[in-house]
Amino acid sequence: MRHNRIKELRTNQNIGVEKLSEKLNIPQSTLTRYENGNIEKGKLPIWQKLANHFNVSVDYLQGVDIENPSVTLKNDVPTEVIYKGKKYKVITNE
Template sequence: MLHEQIKTLRAARGLNQVELAKKLNVSKQSISNWENNNIQPSIEVLVKLARFFSVSTDYLLGLDTRLYLEVTSLHPEEIAHIQMLIDDLKGRTHHA
């Protein structure tokens, strides 16, 4: 599961393995090995991956399927707009 999560999150960001490796300060071979399920990243790197992709380590490990958006620095009105977009994308827009 971890190998699939890394590959999916990397692709969703539009990054190739070399680009992700540079951002995490690891080798391209490490990324390839993780994605091919040959080896597992260390706990330290797992935390780096979670921070980089803005997901929990539980999400990476397949223990939690929920995803979160970091909106701490946004104004309440901006957060409300994002929630409306999410509702629209889910197809369950609530009309006031």
């Protein structure tokens, strides 16, 4: 069972399982199984819905691609990006 990044990304967005499942029209029990790694491969359309929501690749979401950045959000605004092991501050015009 491979570690996926669904819970990490979901909690970074401060969104609960119930709300995300409603938003993406995925049964809550299915989303929980994906998040907990209880579905080995799963269905690509569900992985794609999740990846699109989090704006990441399916590989990254599944824990395969380490090239995609990790983004830290504060009030839904990116504040920090970790890419290829290096930390970058996000500068905004606010």
